[in-house]
Amino acid sequence: GQQVMQIPQYQHVQEGEDFTTYCNSSTTLSNIQWYKQRPGGHPVFLIQLVKSGEVKKQKRLTFQFGEAKKNSSLHITATQTTDVGTYFCVGNSGTYKYIFGTGTRLKVLA
Amino acid sequence: DAGITQSPRHKVTETGTPVTLRCHQTENHRYMYWYxxxxxxxxxxxxxxxxxxxxxxxxxxxxxxxxxxxxxxFLLTLESATSSQTSVYFCAILGQGPGELFFGEGSRLTVL
Structure with a gap:
């Protein structure tokens, strides 16, 4: 079945440093979503990517969908303490079954 | 807020007992999920x-x-709970936006 892996599993950065998490699917995806979960909270939708090679930005966050639609990345520029949490990608193969990646837990040191 | 409530929010039960978690939504969304x-x-x-x-x-x-x-x-039932089912359970609905899942606050289940 479909598997979505994320690396790294954990990342500690100093405040102000950049951060990137990568998402890789075993199958070609129709679209991919990204979510953020704060400690003790529930996942919150950030964005959806649909097109091959698509790049979208939200302030300091840059999301990219690979040309083959099997991988994606989330890059945060100049991290802040408010960026702390776990970031999940969610791969979708054109069905309504949304499979979460394994997540990357980000810790930002002030 | 997508009007999702989960109940109970916390439950402790013993191995072998049945457990039902409830997810309730107020906005008539078609797709609902349990994670x-x-x-x-x-x-x-x-x-x-x-x-x-x-x-x-x-x-x-x-x-x-x-x-x-x-x-x-949308009800989730564990017919005979086991310790491996100790977890946090999240309900979600698929909103109107593309691929956007809205999550409930979660239900923490402990099976002793």
């Missing part, structure tokens, strides 16, 4: 529903059953 979250495993899809009485299995459906007799309620 479990465990350390090191992210969120794993248990079951989902695409309408009243229409459900399908997810990644980790063994030991779980679901029912949806009304649009607004």
């Amino acid at each position: 479990r979250q465990d350390p090191g495993h992210g969120l794993r899809l248990i079951h989902y529903s695409y309408g009243v009485k229409d459900t399908d299995k997810g990644e980790v459906s063994d030991g779980y059953s679901v029912s949806r007799s009304k649009t607004e309620d």
Whole structure:
């Protein structure tokens, strides 16, 4: 079945440093979503990517969908303490079954 | 806020007892989901529903059953709870935006 892996599993950065998490699917995806979960909270939708090679930005966050639609990345520029949490990608193969990646837990040191 | 409430929010039970978690939504969304979250495993899809009485299995459906007799309620049942089912359970609905899942606050289940 479909598997979505994320690396790294954990990342500690100093405040102000950049951060990137990568998402890789075993199958070609129709679209991919990204979510953020704060400690003790529930996942919150950030964005959806649909097109091959698509790049979208939200302030300091840059999301990219690979040309083959099997991988994606989330890059945060100049991290802040408010960026702390776990970031999940969610791969979708054109069905309504949304499979979460394994997540990357980000810790930002002030 | 997508009007999702989960109940109970916390439950402690013993191995072998039945447990039902309820997800209630107020906005008439068609698709509803149950996920479990465990350390090191992210969120794993248990079951989902695409309408009243229409459900399908997810990644980790063994030991779980679901029912949806009304649009607004999606029930997750553990017929005979085991310690491996100790987890945080999240309900989600698929909103109007593309691919946007809205999650409930979660139900923390401990099976002793």
